[in-house]
Amino acid sequence: MGEVIALSIGKEKAFTWKDKMVHSAIGKEKVEEVLLTVDGFVGDGVANKAFHGGKERAVCYYPFEHYKKWEEEFKIKLNPPAFGENICGTEFTEHNTYIGDIFSLGKAIVQVTQGRVPCSTISKYNEVDTFLSRIVETCYTGYFLKVIEEGMVNANSSFQLIERPQDKVSVWDATKVMLLDRKNKDAMLTILQIEQLAEDWKNRYKKALEKIN
Template identity: 45%
Template sequence: MEQRIHALSTGLPKEMKKSGMKRSVVTGIEKERVDEVYLTKDGFKGDDVADKRNHGGPDRAVCFYPLEHYKKWQEELGRVLPNAAFGENLTVTNMLEESVYIGNIYRIGRALVQITQGRIPCSTIDQYTEADTLLKRTIETGFTGYLGRVLEEGTISSQSTIELIEEHPKKMSVLACNQVYFANEDWEEMEEIASVEPLAEDWKRRLAKRIDRLKQQS
């Protein structure tokens, strides 16, 4: 099935204070739709993150989220979610975590993007959507969205096509990685994920620490 952009969204960090929050936070999660924007190796022009330790950087320059999950979350929450509710730049169709592999390379408009890791969600999602369960449920299901690095910079429009240029031969899906990362203590499976060369360096470091710990315990 054809992979398409449903929404192209960008936004700069700003102060957010929602009901139930004890204090405001500065975050880049709130994004607005744009018609066209230039994608650099550090991310989209006019887009940024506040927490640069856990978000952003060349391995996490682009954030994707499948449109299909919105129906599920809206049914569970009983209300409509805002645009780019998960802070994603690209809300996409027919690109579920189960069918997108780490290392896949996509031509999106004039840019070339490689998938690097599943997104590790944080509490800002719950704060932004004013939902107490969304963070927990994204982790439980593995429906976290995913991130990519930019191999070739270029302009992307909301009408740009998405073309799979190269499917990574190891076929390690984002969903499979999420299931191991969030719920598995099998160091051999972690080693298999870590062996996928295009995997983000942050994930490689995190997995290496856990693998060492698990080996010491065995």
């Protein structure tokens, strides 16, 4: 069982980076309670729909364990939700969470569908130019979940694993192939066998395989 460190929502807004205006929904704010629907948390939003949002990316989760690593590496203080995540929680990192894992989150039921493809907004928002490249190198990206059962979630909710359909491909495994190993045919074929994998990632792997063949 994991602990929810921060429950956060927010819509697109602007912030300044190197004297330029950036529009993003990364700057989410903590809330005490909010309804989670199949389309996401009520009051939440995204700016770039190519990488965020949609029913298979209704919830963005980022492991609290990584915060200490990044703070030590970049000599900065990071406060959740520094990565634009809805849920910052404990116990379930990319290494020990598997594609298809089903969790209870407050009164809702959610399922892991894919890792996260990070973008430069993370670097800009946290004012660390190398943040994006380091997240890609480590595959400490966080992950997305879809909603199986809608329900209320509050800041004191637990994040509890209730079912694991497969234990061969972790979020980290799938993300590593997606970001760093797009020529690994055997790995992609294995990942594509996972029924619960998001359609977007299925399509990305299939396109990568076509380039290999």
